[in-house]
Amino acid sequence: MKKLLIGMLFFVLCAQLVAADIYITEVMHSPSQTSSHSDGEWVEIYNTGSETVNLSDWTLDGNEFEDEEIESGEYLVIARELIDGTDADEESFEWYWGDNNGIWDEDFKAVDGSMSLSAEDCISLSSADFSEEVCYNSSYGGSSGRTIERLSLDEWQESDVDGNPGSGSFSLISESVEEESEDGEVSLHLTVSNSAPEVLLVNISTDDSSAEGVQVMPNVDLEKEVDVEVFVVDGNGYSDIEEVSLVVNNESYNLSFLESVNESVSKFAGSFAMESFDLAGDYVVDIEVNDGSSLGYGNTSFEYLGILSTRLNVSSVYFDMGPGDESEYFIEIVNSGNVLVDTEIYGEEFVSEEESISLDYLELYNGGWYSLETAVSLDLDLEPNVSEELRFRLIVPYSVSAGNYEGSIVINSMESG
Known part of the structure; x- marks a missing residue:
């Protein structure tokens, strides 16, 4: 106290x-x-x-x-x-x-x-x-x-x-008042106050770009570990410090003592993790130093770079249909990056060795059925680590000849905006 x-x-x-x-x-x-x-x-x-x-x-x-x-x-x-x-x-x-x-x-x-x-x-x-x-x-x-x-x-x-409301030990006489000396000797009493810790420097050593500031590149489908160094000043020395911690993206991490730079400055280090699906943008790293009696604070920031990445749950779809038949099917798109995603979808016509089926018969549902003869844009605003089902329909015209036909659907992803 x-x-x-x-x-x-x-x-x-x-x-x-x-x-x-x-x-x-x-x-x-x-x-x-x-x-x-x-x-x-x-x-x-x-x-x-x-x-x-x-x-x-x-x-x-x-x-x-x-x-x-x-x-x-x-x-x-x-x-x-x-x-x-x-x-x-x-x-x-x-x-x-x-x-x-x-x-x-x-x-x-x-x-x-x-x-x-x-x-x-x-x-x-x-x-x-x-x-x-x-x-x-x-x-x-x-x-x-x-x-x-x-x-x-x-x-x-x-x-x-919580304090002591309604009670205490207040006295008009100071405890520091000493009795008069009769032998010529005066005793000296020194109370050394606690020196509050201060954050001198916060350094994010994981920097994936030569641009000004700190840029961190995500890993696709994997956590990204980001290394941090914190230099702390405490007049009572590093042994006085009980804990150095950081908070980023609403997650807390403890840092470990690394070395003493001099009598009052010490270095702490650690890391934090960013998920592959954490949104791209600027993030603040808040530092707190606790010496048991008082707190010191600091912060820094970094840019979490954007990755545009999507995947589909299938690579091929097989049909066994006759003239006049129609079939609906779904393809799931997953946003495996960390930016919002829209799509543009078009088709390539079904062809056999002798004949083809027009793309008028291959459709995408977007509030109504649209032919994939021309590209259809979907404003999905698909968030990271979220999937969306795309609904398609194939119709076999009556006039088509029997045989094996092959075609494709092209799904292009782009950042929303």
């Missing part, structure tokens, strides 16, 4: 005008417990005095309290959405930190408040004779469902997940 002194790190309190009894003691600015931050943000205050204080003359971020009182030694939570309101979800402070029964009936006091917090912000608490402002940023604590909680007038620490 990280502890900090206000004068040394990132909290700054404005000067108090007179002695006060009410202090900001905990801030939940980036809740992960609710899908919307506005449903889970809250601020906690504490009464250090010996008497109950009416808050009607107090404001939080310029917003007045309703007729609320805070007793001596009591914590009060001001929630942005205490009870679920009229929004689409059912989430609220009570939904998560209460018992989700639609009323606030827990053993500590909580009220609604008007505020809007962000990862870098300032919160002010004031009355007619007192003013305090807490300023913070995301570089130290309070992310991923944790709070920043106050220990004393000048000390704060990051809480465990």
Whole structure:
């Protein structure tokens, strides 16, 4: 758990005008417990005095309290959405930190408040004779469902997940204040704060083109493995890093430590897989580095090149028919590439040694029957790894002579657009 002194790190309190009894003691600015931050943000205050204080003359971020009182030694939570309101979800402070029964009936006091917090912000608490402002940023604590909680007038620490609403150990006396030295010796105490990791460089080493940027060529009917290198900076050294992972195309992959470049820079490597049928286009690779206390982020992108590839389920169709007969049959086309596909289809007439059958008798169905004497275009928009049945009909005219006839159907595929 990280502890900090206000004068040394990132909290700054404005000067108090007179002695006060009410202090900001905990801030939940980036809740992960609710899908919307506005449903889970809250601020906690504490009464250090010996008497109950009416808050009607107090404001939080310029917003007045309703007729609320805070007793001596009591914590009060001001929630942005205490009870679920009229929004689409059912989430609220009570939904998560209460018992989700639609009323606030827990053993500590909580009220609604008007505020809007962000990862870098300032919160002010004031009355007619007192003013305090807490300023913070995301570089130290309070992310991923944790709070920043106050220990004393000048000390704060990051809480465990969920924080400690309605309770705490706030004291007006700082733990860092030492007793006077009587023997001329002053002890020194040093707290080294955690250095948040940073992504220095992301390199996709699989590059199948000399064009600018990174282009990856798919494999037909096979996965394509793409190699990645990530350079990470961490002032505490690479041993401090617990996990480096990437997300691409909604899939997550872990990277492995490869080598230490110097005292603070280390190299991680791994790979991810692209399917042959993943659509051609630009993809983003998101990197996350976790050192157990804080996170670092980075990203890069690449172009997944397009392949136009289709296959048919048959190569030959045999008929045994007589004059005047007709027969319907289906040929299945499969998009084995990674772009949307249309087709153009035409026929080559049936011929025997002595005679031929006109292409007027070979037809394709496309909302109606069309002769293949001329090419017929089908706007299939056939997606990758999807098949479509093409419907054909052959008619044997009455005037045809007996014999063996051979013809063909030509199916040309092209990218939709």
